[in-house]
Amino acid sequence: MVVAYDGSGFHGFAVQPGVRTVGGALGEAMSKVVRVPVELTCAGRTDAGVHAWGQVVHVDLPEGTDLDRLHRSLLKLLGPAVVVRTVEAVDGSFDARFSARSRTYRYSVHNDPVPDPFTAHLAWHVPEALDLDLLALACDPFVGEHDFSAFCRRPKGPDDSEPASLVRRVLRAGWTDLGDGRLRFEVEATAFCHQMVRSIVGTIVAAGHGRTRAGDIRGILWSGDRAQAAPVAPPHGLCLWQVAY
């Protein structure tokens, strides 16, 4: 399934007891239709408040399930905040998470002194003017294979466990000026670690204000020190745009 959602009212994708999550809402609706409990696997576990246009979810269903009927039922059962865009049968070896070759995220910035009520929940409102050339320059250090320790929230594990690698390969990163103060950052990587896009955007936006230089960013990457990166950008500008298989 390809799933779009407005993450505003959700505590992220991953099912958690007692809170409203996208995975929880989707799993509940599916179980109602197929009448067996279902377990969802998604391509990217988005955080609270983060949106998706092209989240990919797989699920094992009883043989012979009518997918068109399932799709129509899901559209009816789920509110407008979660929309199953497409449903298709896949090979048993397909895994939404592990078969993915890359993920693309978009981050929206509204750079204007005056906010916009219609996109307030979809874009980070940055009133102070950003320099587009500096934004573009600040992308370059991130492209390629790097240890992103300085730009990730390290996952908590048992004290004696080996820390997980935070080496990731960024395939491309760049900004598009959509006019009227609308700026869009798009980044594609084989995989992302936790809060990586928001951390990168926070630092690039600081560069766009002239507070950090592109050269400094290479140093921050090499340092592996999270305290040197700028604060993470807010979740509501972020959207999981597309997953490639």
Added chain:
Amino acid sequence: MVVAYDGSGFHGFAVQPGVRTVGGALGEAMSKVVRVPVELTCAGRTDAGVHAWGQVVHVDLPEGTDLDRLHRSLLKLLGPAVVVRTVEAVDGSFDARFSARSRTYRYSVHNDPVPDPFTAHLAWHVPEALDLDLLALACDPFVGEHDFSAFCRRPKGPDDSEPASLVRRVLRAGWTDLGDGRLRFEVEATAFCHQMVRSIVGTIVAAGHGRTRAGDIRGILWSGDRAQAAPVAPPHGLCLWQVAY
């Protein structure tokens, strides 16, 4: 003041005791800043759930009020749902309502089998395919000066009062295809009566499905019979776009 708002959480513009209205929120914020009660006059009293990008509001303020400071304070005091875009001093003879030469409304339709979580509160989702040629043809009967009794909710008045005229002059009406199933209706008139745009859109969309013909629409206008028009389109697709003086 030019004011934009997401009408989703409001019971329309006009101040009403006990409910959250745009005028109520704006008036309260202004009174806090200028420290005297203020009375707002707007160009168009939008209904519950209707949005605005270019609502115009005038207010009488004490001589010497610092308008830049007022603007900044209003941006801070009001949430992202109501945004004062500009503030300027006007001549004492200016009246936001009576000085207006025309109002322009936009109505957004999302014509796609699958809904979109990001515009669900800003566009009417119409899953069944619309014929753009039929939509365009159905606009023509509305342009010009007509009695819009068949397309308006008649204002309630004292029983023995003369009914108010529902004759209005529509200057232009047309659709723009923005791609990806995004359709935008734009209509400009010297003034509108209550629910007029939503009633016109409801009938034009019925024509776009082939259920009403452009010729029938002339007949409905001439009949003055509200029962012959299609049901009104929902409020959340409507936006007061611009007011001309």
